[in-house]
């Protein structure tokens with residue numbers, strides 16, 4: 001296999017990138033009044049305006065050629081068909097089966113997985129109903145009011161951030177608390193304010209081996225017993241989600257309280273599986289199902305829409321354009337919607353854990369970047385802190401702006417102000433402000449000539465900074481499902497082009513192994529320290545402070 005950067009299509013893009021150096025998007029907008037209409041597409045309730053990007057028709061065509069040369073469509077079809085695309089772990093990658101409403105079977109090793117998927121959805125539905133209706137009560141007979149969802153990584157970020165994003169849909173009377181960090185402050189803070197008789201613990205761990213989640217669950221169990229619950233009451237207050245049912249039972253979970261998932265669901269793609277149980281408990285099963293339906297609609301769009309109208313394809317290719325042909329090292333996500341404030345952190349795991357790899361194909365070390373640092377936070381807060389670097393700093397940071405055209409129960413003045421900030425930022429990034437414009441602003445002032453020139457230089461905004469703007473009507477469950485799925489497939493497109501395995505995470509695994517080795521030395525204080533001198537010194541400091 002030859003690496004993508006050896007391809008003709010890559011070389012064409014390199015020369016096209018050189019060709020637009022020195023040109024300005026402002027001039028492109030001036031020269032072509034139809035630019036916005038030309039570079040806008042809509043799908044599954046999401047309107048994407050990508051006209052404020054450093055592209056023209058020739059560049060787009062070359063990007064589509066690159067995708068074709070790397071067989072993105074064939075790789076996509078292989079994933080949807082249940083082929084072993086995660087070759088280092090010998091697994092199919094089928095989060096798409098979890099939201100497959102086509103009625104068609106999905107085969108893994110010749111076996112249709114859909115009956116199990118549908119049975120688990122029914123189990124979630126029944127359980128959510130029993131909690132919300134008061135049929136399932138705590139051991140003293142009280143209705144469940146609090147859910148403590150324990151998990152980490154994909155077993156935490158998806159449920160937490162989707163629940164947060166769908167606040168207007170929360171079921172009355174239920175409050176969900178999420179705990180991920182093994183730092184005891186977190187779980188202690190959460191449990192301190194709860195009554196164990198109306199609390200349900202949902203422990204989510206695909207592997208059922210993750211240190212943080214096991215420890216936090218043990219702490220929650222001890223708290224439950226210390227508060228007066230007994231061993232036999234645990235079944236009413238603890239449920240688990242895992243693909244490792246055996247380990248969950250050994251841990252003490254009641255077998256009936258275990259919601260299954262499968263090894264063909266990657267952790268960061270798992271919110272569509274029973275890992276989404278806390279979401280369903282928060283917003284009700286019907287809304288949860290609509291979240292899945294939105295993702296299914298985007299799956300269909302990704303499979304069927306031609307490249308020039310295909311949202312994940314366009315976003316993925318634009319990402320490659322900036323990462324590999326403009327040396328952009330980061331990508332910022334800017335949701336202008338308070339409830340979507342966690343979304344950058346969600347995409348951060350999705351993107352960086354998927355494509356942060358250095359080997360393509362079976363064993364070819366790559367010599368090109370495979371993904372930017374993903375970061376961001378809600379607008380307008382960022383405007384008063386880090387936007388400065390995006391506007392005038394010397395690093396190129398492409399941005400994704402997101403904005404709901406309608407919001408639930410919000411007063412118009414705030415919403416219009418939020419919109420004006422969002423749209424105004426995309427405009428400022430694109431057009432900037434020239435030295436002449438800045439100088440002209442100062443002409444009536446009583447500053448001397450030298451000061452005017454100096455100030456105008458400092459105030460000059462280069463512009464030409466790329467951004468996408470995504471608008472949607474209201475952030476309802478369906479639209480959110482489509483939005484999340486759009487980013488999943490964007491990441492897929494990029495992984496397919498770079499030739500990496502987007503579905504393993506060996507770097508994370510090494511951290512887990514070394515962390516456990518260090519823990520052994522912290523617990524056994526007599527054990528000889530035989531790591532590198534820095535790690536030994538850190539362990540010694542901990543031992544000394546915890547004698």
Ligand code: F6P
Pocket residue numbers: 152153154155204205206207208209210213266267268353505508
């Ligand atoms: O952070 C690495 C990771 O493997 C993620 O991919 C996963 O979502 C997380 O750990 C938690 O794993 P588990 O669900 O097995 O506890």
